[in-house]
Amino acid sequence: MFSFFKKKSENQIDQPTNPTPELVQDAVESPRSWTERLKSGLAKTRNKLGKNLASLFGGGQIDEDLYEELETVLLTADMGVDATEHLLREVRERVTLRGLKDSAELKETLKSVLFELISPLEVPLEPRAATPFVIMMAGVNGAGKTTSIGKLAKYFQSQGLSVLLAAGDTFRAAAREQLIEWGERNNVTVIAQQGGDAAAVCFDAINSAKARGIDIVLADTAGRLPTQLHLMEEIRKVKRVIQKAIPDAPHEVVLVLDANIGQNALNQVKVFDEALGLTGLILTKLDGTAKGGIIAAIAKQHPVPLRFIGVGEGLDDLRPFSAREYIDALFD
Amino acid sequence: MLDNLSNRLSGVVKSLRGQARLSETNITDALREVRMALLEADVALPVVKTFIAEVKQRALGQEVIGSLTPGQALIGVVNEELTRLMGEHNDALNLAAVPPAIILMAGLQGAGKTTTVGKLAKLLKETQKKKVLVVSADVYRPAAIEQLKMLAEQVGVEWFPSDASQQPDAIARAAVDYAKRHYFDVLMVDTAGRLAIDEAMMQEIKTLHATLNPIETLFVVDAMQGQDAVHTAQAFNEALPLTGVILTKMDGDARGGAALSVRHITGKPIKFIGVGEKTTGIEPFHPERMASRILGMGDVLSLIEDVQKGIDQEEAARVAKKLKSGKGFDLEDFKAQMQQMKKMGGMSNLMEKMPGQIGQMAKGIQGAEAEKSMARIEAIINSMTPLERRKPEVIKASRKRRIAAGSGTSVQEVNRLLNQFEQTQKLMKQFSKGGLMKMMRGMKGMMPGM
Numbered sequence: 001m002f003s004f005f006k007k008k009s010e011n012q013i014d015q016p017t018n019p020t021p022e023l024v025q026d027a028v029e030s031p032r033s034w035t036e037r038l039k040s041g042l043a044k045t046r047n048k049l050g051k052n053l054a055s056l057f058g059g060g061q062i063d064e065d066l067y068e069e070l071e072t073v074l075l076t077a078d079m080g081v082d083a084t085e086h087l088l089r090e091v092r093e094r095v096t097l098r099g100l101k102d103s104a105e106l107k108e109t110l111k112s113v114l115f116e117l118i119s120p121l122e123v124p125l126e127p128r129a130a131t132p133f134v135i136m137m138a139g140v141n142g143a144g145k146t147t148s149i150g151k152l153a154k155y156f157q158s159q160g161l162s163v164l165l166a167a168g169d170t171f172r173a174a175a176r177e178q179l180i181e182w183g184e185r186n187n188v189t190v191i192a193q194q195g196g197d198a199a200a201v202c203f204d205a206i207n208s209a210k211a212r213g214i215d216i217v218l219a220d221t222a223g224r225l226p227t228q229l230h231l232m233e234e235i236r237k238v239k240r241v242i243q244k245a246i247p248d249a250p251h252e253v254v255l256v257l258d259a260n261i262g263q264n265a266l267n268q269v270k271v272f273d274e275a276l277g278l279t280g281l282i283l284t285k286l287d288g289t290a291k292g293g294i295i296a297a298i299a300k301q302h303p304v305p306l307r308f309i310g311v312g313e314g315l316d317d318l319r320p321f322s323a324r325e326y327i328d329a330l331f332d
Numbered sequence: 333m334l335d336n337l338s339n340r341l342s343g344v345v346k347s348l349r350g351q352a353r354l355s356e357t358n359i360t361d362a363l364r365e366v367r368m369a370l371l372e373a374d375v376a377l378p379v380v381k382t383f384i385a386e387v388k389q390r391a392l393g394q395e396v397i398g399s400l401t402p403g404q405a406l407i408g409v410v411n412e413e414l415t416r417l418m419g420e421h422n423d424a425l426n427l428a429a430v431p432p433a434i435i436l437m438a439g440l441q442g443a444g445k446t447t448t449v450g451k452l453a454k455l456l457k458e459t460q461k462k463k464v465l466v467v468s469a470d471v472y473r474p475a476a477i478e479q480l481k482m483l484a485e486q487v488g489v490e491w492f493p494s495d496a497s498q499q500p501d502a503i504a505r506a507a508v509d510y511a512k513r514h515y516f517d518v519l520m521v522d523t524a525g526r527l528a529i530d531e532a533m534m535q536e537i538k539t540l541h542a543t544l545n546p547i548e549t550l551f552v553v554d555a556m557q558g559q560d561a562v563h564t565a566q567a568f569n570e571a572l573p574l575t576g577v578i579l580t581k582m583d584g585d586a587r588g589g590a591a592l593s594v595r596h597i598t599g600k601p602i603k604f605i606g607v608g609e610k611t612t613g614i615e616p617f618h619p620e621r622m623a624s625r626i627l628g629m630g631d632v633l634s635l636i637e638d639v640q641k642g643i644d645q646e647e648a649a650r651v652a653k654k655l656k657s658g659k660g661f662d663l664e665d666f667k668a669q670m671q672q673m674k675k676m677g678g679m680s681n682l683m684e685k686m687p688g689q690i691g692q693m694a695k696g697i698q699g700a701e702a703e704k705s706m707a708r709i710e711a712i713i714n715s716m717t718p719l720e721r722r723k724p725e726v727i728k729a730s731r732k733r734r735i736a737a738g739s740g741t742s743v744q745e746v747n748r749l750l751n752q753f754e755q756t757q758k759l760m761k762q763f764s765k766g767g768l769m770k771m772m773r774g775m776k777g778m779m780p781g782m
Contacts, residue, residue, distance in 0.1 A: 032722075078379050078558040081368050140555065141581060141609065142442025147473075171609065173486070174479030181474040225584035228608075258442060262374030262558025264586035285441065288527040290560035 062095060062106050066143035070110065077293030079331070080263050083300040087113055111327055114248075118295055119323040123305035125252060125280060127156060127216055132164070132209040134217045134242060134249035136202070138235055138272055139256035144284035146175060148256050148310060149218045150182045151318035155186075155308075158316075161215040162215030167192035167207030167237065171222040179220060186315075198222065198234070199241035207244040219250070236275055254280045254307065259292035266297050269304055284310035287317070291330060359391055376562040376588035380598045387413050417592055418619035423601035425456075429547040432511040432519040436544055438537055439527030439552035444580035446476060448606055449522045449755065450483030451614040452578075457489055462517040467492035467541060469500035469506040470524035479680065480522055487611050490516075498544045500524075500536060501691070504543050521546070527565030541572055548575045553594050555579045556586035558751055559700060569598040579617065580606035582617055591622060656776040663721040666753055670706050708741055712749050715739040724750055 016040045067088060074084040090113045091106065100106060127133045134180075135152070137145045146169065153163045164185055167190055169175035176192045183190035191205035202219045209217045221238060224231035242250050257265050272278055286292050286309050295306055306321040363384055370380045391409045427433040435452070437445045449466055467485050470476035477494055484491035492510055494503040504521060511519040521544060526533035541549060551574045553561065557615040568574060577598065579591050582605040595602060602617040713721065714736035720727050727735070727750065729743075736743045 043619075055724075072377055076369055076559045078374075078560070081372050085517070141447075141555070142444055142582065144442055172447075172479070173482035174475040177478045178473070178475035225581060225773065227583060227585050258554075258556075259560060260440060260560055260564075261553065261556045262561075262589065263372055264374070264556040264584065265558075269583060288440070288560070289529055289563040290558065325611075 017102075020142065040217075048232070054155050062101060062103055066103055066106065067092070070106075073104050074293065074296075077291040078262050078265075078297075079293035080266065080297035083117070083296040086300055087117065087296070107331065111331055114327055115323055118299045118306075118326070120303055121281075121295060121299050121306040121320055122323045123280075123307075124320055125307045127159075127161060127252075130246075130248065130251050132206065132214050132217045132246075133134070134246060135217065135252040135253050135254060136207060136219045136221065136239065136242060136250040136276075137254050138221050138276060139223060140225050140258075140261075140268060141172075143223065143256040143258045143261075144310065145169075145223065145256045146178050146182075148284055148318065149179070149220050149325055150186070151310065151315055152218055152308070153188050154186065154315045155318055156216045157186075162207060162213075163188055163216045163218060164205060164209045164212070164214040165190045166202045166217060166219040168198040168220045169222040170196055170198050170201065172268065175220070175222065186247075197240045202238055203241050203245050206242060206249065208284055210246075226268055232275050241262075252279050252307075253277060254282055254306070256284060258284045259286045259290040259294070260288065261284050261294065263294070265294045266301060268300055269302050273302065273304060278304045280305050280307040282306075282308045282310065282318075283321070287311060287312045292326075295326075354486065356392070359388065359406065363388055366410060368712060369545050370589060370592075373587035373589035374556075374558050374561070374593075375599075376559050377379075378562060379593050380407055381728050382596070383413060383417065383592075395732070409582055414592070415620050417602045418595050420619060422616050422618050423603050425603060425618070426547055426575065427456075427460075427462070427518060432508070432516045433542050434508070434546035435518065435520045435550060436537075436541060436546040436550040436572075437520070437522050437550050437552055438572060438574075439525060440527065440554070441473075442563060443525060443552045443554045444606055445525065445552045446470070446479050446483065447609060447616070448578055448580060448604075449480060449520050450611050451606065452604070453484070453489045453518075454487035454611050455614055456518055458488065463515070464489040464520060465492055465511045465514075465516040466516045466520045466522065467503060467505065468494055469503045470522060471496045471498060471503075472524045476522075476524065483611070489734055501539055501543055504540055509546065526562045528571075534571045549573060549616070550576050550578050551579060551594070551598070551600070552578045553590055555582045555588045555590055555605070557590040557593075559593075561590040562597050563590070565594040565597040569600070574598055574600045576601050576603040578602070578604045578606065583607040588622070599658060633712045661727035663724055663753060664714050664718075666756060667721075668708060670709070670710060708739075708745065709749055709752075711739040712736075712741055712746055724753060 039046065055095075059171060070091070071084060071088060074087060075081070078088070081205060089108050089111065094100070094109050094113070096105065127135075136148060139145045149165060153246055154165050165179055165188055167176045167179045169179075170193070180190050182188075189208075191201060191208055193201050198221055205219065206217055208214075219238070219242070221235055222231070224235065226232065239250060239253070253276045254288070255269060255278050257268065269278065269281070281295075281298070281304050283292050283295065292309070298304065298306075308318050309321050309326070311317050311319060334458055337699060366387070367380055368382065369383050375383075387406075387409050390413070409493045424434075437449055439445050446468070453464045453466050457464050464481060466479040466489055467479045470480075470492075477496065481491045481493075487621075492507045494507075500523070507519060508519065520653070521540070523537055523540065526537065528534065549572050551565070551568050551572075553565070557564075577594055577600055579588070579594075579602055582588065589603060592714065602619070604614050605617050712735060715729070715735045718732060720735075732743045732746045735741075736746050739746075
């Protein structure tokens with residue numbers, strides 16, 4: 001199921017189907033373990049809630065109470081009012097159209113409607129498109145940017161790509177140290193400056209990567225809220241300066257989202273996209289009880305490819321997003 | 333989608349206007365809107381349900397049928413309920429313990445615990461003259477201890493050294509011992525971020541709590557948190573005897589529904605809010621203000637405080653005197669006014685706190701744009717001679733060219749400023765008669781680029 005879907009999505013975006021051997025191996029090797037992990041995380045929520053979807057769909061008639069329960073489940077997953085209403089409307093239409101009676105069929109209908117909504121977000125990252133491939137990270141405070149950079153570096157290394165980190169968070173106390181310490185532990189070069197300005201650090205890092213023939217540059221930035229206009233201006237500058245080092249860089253601008261964040265995440269996507277032109281998202285902290293339903297709202301209102309999801313604290317707990325597996329984990 | 337809860341509820345009131353009384357049907361529609369608005373504000377669903385049920389019950393009762401319009405009546409009930417739900421007054425920090433008074437921080441990863449420790453330490457040191465010791469028991473995140481050390485240096489409080497190879501419990505014991513021997517008033521213990529479902533980590537913080545026996549155990553919550561706020565709050569509340577909540581990142585545009593959820597689930601007061609990453613960015617939480625803000629009355633009280641903080645009283649008195657005399661409001665004053673506005677945190681900050689309708693009107697003004705054009709206006713005025721500032725009518729073509737060249741702008745911009753100034757002069761006259769509302773209405777004309 002995993003590989004079937006993989007192919008489909010790659011065909012959809014019309015890219016040559018030559019997944020790297022490492023990627024395939026990776027996918028074959030441990031899809032279960034992380035699906036399990038994601039599932040178990042989400043299951044904990046359900047147990048706590050006492051609202052097990054399985055029991056909800058356990059047979060019986062389709063009635064208004066069931067729809068209301070369904071609405072509750074979607075809303076409490078942070079899908080938001082707009083996406084929830086959209087999903088329920090679609091489900092109702094199909095139920096009427098096909099004359100469905102049984103609540104088990106309703107579940108399948110909901111899953112397919114949700115799949116149609118979020119599967120366009122499943123576009124894998126192609127880090128071999130350029131050398132060095134520059135990835136710029138952005139996000140609000142505490143979303144998990146620096147931690148995600150560590151995990152991403154590990155991920156790319158496991159694919160045989162060399163990585164260089166730019167400690168562009170020059171604002172938060174010890175953010176630089178956090179990255180340097182991580183780099184030392186994992187034998188990754190970190191470009192940092194004492195004080196100084198994020199754009200300059202990134203510029204240096206890219207030039208250094210060019211000189212050393214590094215494959216991937218991961219540029220960290222300080223956390224900022226979309227309302228801090230001067231900081232949004234600053235991050236625009238970081239991007240402009242990166243473009244001075246390599247005209248078509250950054251090749252990927254990633255917004256890191258915390259799955260615990262509610263409807264404000266949608267606004268973050270909008271504002272950061274406007275400022276930087278986002279090309280991808282990373283959803284972190286899905287190993288908690290938060291379900292990250294906000295991706296449905298994002299898919300509905302402001303779609304940006306979801307590249308990775310974070311399902312644990314371990315370095316290998318950052319995984320490419322699969323819509324099918326996400327939905328299965330949410331419902332089964 | 334409507335932009336915020338204030339707008340949404342303003343819309344509800346409008347739809348209720350012109351109806352004679354609250355009936356089962358029209359209140360159902362309105363309450364559905366309230367429900368949707370609360371959900372979009374990330375108030376957790378169970379909390380929304382309880383809330384709506386209570387509002388409905390009260391709204392249909394006797395007490396709302398008076399001389400009020402139905403809209404006012406409903407909003408009144410919603411407001412009362414919201415305020416009640418958030419706690420009716422502000423709760424201060426409790427430090428009444430045999431020194432050192434120990435404060436333990438807990439929360440999810442990335443909630444803002446470490447930053448908050450720095451802010452709170454500074455606040456205690458500066459406003460209450462406490463001798464504060466901070467220590468980090470976060471042995472997991474790289475450089476978390478380093479971060480606290482740097483913050484401690486920034487705010488000028490003492491930092492107790494700890495190391496990632498130590499056990500959190502051992503760190504705590506050593507810190508308490510040190511704090512006792514060196515007569516510290518307050519010991520603040522930062523902890524690692526943890527998921528509520530991580531049993532080992534929850535056990536760790538329980539042990540830490542038992543060791544420290546803190547007088548305050550503060551739960552740090554991100555104001556942006558979504559529906560899951562109920563689960564985390566519940567889990568932390570069950571694991572630890574929390575004494576209060578700190579809501580962080582309130583300077584964002586999240587609607588802060590988490591405040592309601594957490595308060596409802598834990599029943600513990602929200603004691604502070606975090607605004608911005610600067611070490612001064614911490615304020616006491618005012619439940620009634622939060623409720624009003626949600627309800628479209630704007631955060632007017634906070635605004636008034638901002639204004640009082642920002643305005644140089646003497647300067648204001650001087651302008652006011654000039655205004656009263658009805659003449660002599662010149663470009664120098666115009667500039668001073670703009671500088672005052674800047675002190676209050678700029679246009680965008682100010683607009684955010686305005687109540688619904690005015691706020692909506694002001695939406696057209698792009699905060700950043702406005703701030704930029706304010707800088708240009710200042711440059712133009714700075715390029716004028718004192719005479720020109722006092723008597724703008726002497727500025728003719730040649731002077732305009734000189735001013736434009738001097739300020740790096742164009743003659744058109746100088747013209748625009750002079751026009752705006754003329755409008756402002758008129759506005760100021762109205763202001764002396766009509767008050768703030770009129771001024772706000774006039775402001776649209778004052779700011780360029782709209």
